Amino acid sequence: MQPLTLTIRSLGAAVCGVLLLLSATARADDIKAGDLVISQAWSRATPGGAKVGGGYLTIENKGSAPDRLVAVSGDIAGKIEIHEMAVTNGVMTMRPLEQGLAIEPGKTVTLAPGGYHLMMMELKSPLKQGDKLPLTLEFEKAGKVAVTLDVQAVGAKGPGGEGGSMMNMKKMPDHSGMKM
Template structure:
């Protein structure tokens, strides 16, 4: 019985991975590779949103993400969120975010992120939002943010509801209930 349940769990897990929505396309700019570009939907009336992505530097010299632009907002800045004595602080990253050679930097909730400011309209789940990133060396790079739910925690969660399990983060199947 246990072997049957394990086999069934594995099949369900594989089916979920295959059926999971695809994340944004990979974008190459010189030695930089940008993947997993996404955002969260914003409530009506919200004037700010966040952008998240992964940047790999496959080159031999550092580059720096210094900001961005988008037709949906008046300003796109690189920000950092941190905790200081139990108080959450958010601030712009002065001088930009360095991506060292051979390293990967992930912009994600509760860390580095794009702050999309003075939104012209709310971000809606299922939309694709064009953003131009500005790098010190790679220059201007166009990407598209896939907009997930308000509570999305990652690109795999795009198109899911808040609280839905991200099966990719449960490789040992411990979160699965039969």
């Protein structure tokens, strides 16, 4: 009976080791820039001919001073803006944040479908599931930070196909093919 106990303990230790490795791997995708931690960078695939696409990510400010996302650039699009989308009285509005996006100390800001997002305009080619899109985020204090968006399926709700939209997307029209 004792060898079986050792085997179960060994198996338990191995499972714990694998779980620790997996959690370390998941955190390896986090990008640290000054007091900011950027994670879960993703996008949705676009239908052929689409000229716009969205980019999404999470920014956590672990510091004691605010920072601000002021610009985004990348070769995939002619122009990339930081946008806010909102629905008021049933009317959807989308606008660029001319002053950028504030990241307050101790707070996390999530760019997700239905809210804040990166609007990639004048796409040079369709975004395809599995693609990796390199972008450069520019912050007032943290400076320029290279990130890579993982392109998920058309209609994905989060990185890896997870849910996570801030609004009920069933009520929202799909604007991934709209031209600007």
